[in-house]
Amino acid sequence: MVHWSAEEKQLISSVWAKVSVEECGAEALARLLIVYPWTQRFFSDFGNLSSPTAIIGNPKVRAHGKKVLTSFGEAIKNLDNLKGTYSKLSELHCDKLHVDPENFRLLGDILVIVLAAHFTKDFTPACQATWQKLVGLVAHALARKYH
């Protein structure tokens, strides 16, 4: 059973309140595909991913990034039940999408960097620690139904 301190919950909600899910999601996914190009293997139907510029401007990348981060928002509303929140998505990523859970960890790390760049000095070590904990738990919840 995951425990969230009051401080951690505050650090999560105060950051999330100022996040544009669309912008942040698009940026995080684009950076994932740029920094770890092998992750492009899951998006062969996304069209042009041939350069960082192409990836950043790709409308499917933007749309999917928004989708992914919107789902993150659900997790934040259900911090005490990440397993339940991600149960179906976990099955989907295993059975239909065949995504190695390591990719969730990679995306989580990228998201932290995107938030860091956005919030700069407000992204204190305590804030980073809380968000790394959150992305780690989300990755874990998404991997839970794998078999």
Add this chain to the structure above:
Amino acid sequence: MVLSAADKSNVKAVFAKIGGQADEFGADALERMFITYPTTKTYFPHFDLGKGSAQVKGHGKKVAGALVEAVNHIDDLAGALSKLSDLHAQKLRVDPVNFKLLGQCFLVSVATRNPGLLTPEVHASLDKFLCAVGTVLTAKYR
């Protein structure tokens, strides 16, 4: 994993921009690492790891110095870091997983202190560089 000419250029540009503040970046990255990944503290039982610790600052300076040295010899990382590689293999024996953790924290330090520097391309190059450094430092482990 090979650093392209563009990667090398991107990394050099980052460190040129960071310039004299490299020590602070190093200390910041370490502080973040100890707080975010508490298991990393196990390698520093002899340190005061409290906020503002002089020992952490000192060590951050050492780490930053090594990175700067690596950047200055980016065409021969193995050569530039050979002594440090020996040290990590024979004496320090820091588990390889930890280099990734410090790398992540270094990227976060750059992102918080100089977000404009960290374009996606530069982010990719810097991540590659930090991975390469970690690989060299653990290359002689066995």
